[in-house]
Amino acid sequence: MTIQQAIQHAITQLRTISPTARLDAELLLAHILGWSRAKVVAERDHVLTPEQEMAFNALIERRANREPVAYLIGHREFFGLDLFVDRRVLIPRPETELLVELTLKEAQRFNHTPLIIADIGTGSGAIAIALAMHLPHALIYGVDISPDALAVAAINVTRYRLDDRIRLLEGDLCTPLPAPVDILVSNPPYTILTEIDEGVYRHEPHLALDGGSDGLDCYRRLIAAAPTYLKPNGAILLEIGSTQAASVVHLLRQALPMAETGIERDLAGHDRIVWARNRYVIH
Ligand SMILES: C[S@@+](CC[C@H](N)C(=O)[O-])C[C@H]1O[C@@H](n2cnc3c(N)ncnc32)[C@H](O)[C@@H]1O
Structure with a gap:
């Protein structure tokens, strides 16, 4: 599966729970790949390994259960800072x-x-x-x-x-x-x-x-x-x-x-x- 296909599939699953389904999917995939979001957007034809696909699907499932993206990726931008966050x-x-x-x-x-x-x-x-x-x-x-x-x-x-x-x-x-x-x-x-x-x-x-x-x-x-x-x-x-x-x-x-x-x-x-x-x- 390519990045483009994975993102499209994720958007379908997230559309009803998130007004930012595409952004969510891109951020989650960037997290899995250890890439910037810009690189994910630019390299749409890159093919995911089966392990990456599985990890991505697991995160999409949690996001579909309304778990916030910031908890899933473990950080959030605030006032130009990159802060660690979790459920605490x-x-x-x-x-x-x-x-x-x-x-x-x-x-x-x-x-x-x-x-x-x-x-x-x-x-x-x-x-x-x-x-x-x-x-x-x-x-x-x-x-x-x-x-x-x-x-x-x-x-x-x-x-x-x-x-x-x-x-x-x-x-x-x-x-x-x-x-x-x-x-x-x-x-x-x-x-x-x-x-x-x-x-x-x-x-x-x-x-x-x-x-x-x-x-x-x-x-x-x-x-x-x-x-x-x-x-x-x-x-x-x-x-x-x-x-x-x-x-x-x-x-x-x-x-x-x-x-x-x-x-x-x-x-x-x-x-x-x-x-x-x-x-x-x-x-
Ligand atoms: C709305 S959050 C704000 C967190 C952070 N300052 C921010 O703006 O993202 C409120 C915080 O107040 C803490 N809190 C709740 N009751 C409190 C109390 N009685 N005394 C001190 N902190 C309290 C909570 O644990 C939580 O971390």
């Missing part, structure tokens, strides 16, 4: 790149060293690592309640040689932080489990997704803790579900009444990030 962590989403971008902008306000940032619910370490790569003067705490997730984050932190600037801490939200920080950033669990996509529900960790009956459980506790864990001129940036902006801004205004607050939209035009910037100044 949420797969980093493109929307979360906006949270990184806005946090990098916010970081420009600070000119002391080290700039201290906490990524609450770090998962694969995606946000913490992206920030550390662009902020050489920052010390970043990556907190997660899941030891399994922290084991994945540790692999990625080491892969990018950031062990000296990212400290991974196990515990509930801000409680493991040793002192208040300049910037709190978080993409907490914010979905209502009964409302999510079947593939996500079946394969990604519920601890990373479950925001309680209205999706806001983590925001309530995290924002209530912000006055304690944020420095007087610090900022908090949070990823949200597209319908949650007003509720989360309300929580921020209650907890940080002097703070400036704002809502930012993603490329699809959905509310995606809310932020608050403390305006207290110590004299």
Whole structure:
């Protein structure tokens, strides 16, 4: 069987479960062959060995069962980084790149060293690592309640040689932080489990997704803790579900009444990030 035939066959099997059936098939075949996706696309007449065909079919079967491509190939691109992922962590989403971008902008306000940032619910370490790569003067705490997730984050932190600037801490939200920080950033669990996509529900960790009956459980506790864990001129940036902006801004205004607050939209035009910037100044 040629690459072209194998891809065509896979598309037929994946069409009903994936809007990106061709891309999925190309990525899975690239993984099997140890090639780039570009090479797979270019060498359509290359003939697969029976072993390669079998391995490819096995992956297509798992993908047809809605297993995410990133788990099947063991990595995912995020903010220009190549991150190791497996079932222990949420797969980093493109929307979360906006949270990184806005946090990098916010970081420009600070000119002391080290700039201290906490990524609450770090998962694969995606946000913490992206920030550390662009902020050489920052010390970043990556907190997660899941030891399994922290084991994945540790692999990625080491892969990018950031062990000296990212400290991974196990515990509930801000409680493991040793002192208040300049910037709190978080993409907490914010979905209502009964409302999510079947593939996500079946394969990604519920601890990373479950925001309680209205999706806001983590925001309530995290924002209530912000006055304690944020420095007087610090900022908090949070990823949200597209319908949650007003509720989360309300929580921020209650907890940080002097703070400036704002809502930012993603490329699809959905509310995606809310932020608050403390305006207290110590004299
Ligand atoms: C939506 S995922 C975000 C993962 C990663 N930051 C990203 O953006 O791809 C939420 C993460 O929060 C962690 N988490 C859930 N409840 C937590 C809690 N109470 N304290 C700390 N981390 C928590 C989960 O284990 C999961 O890794």
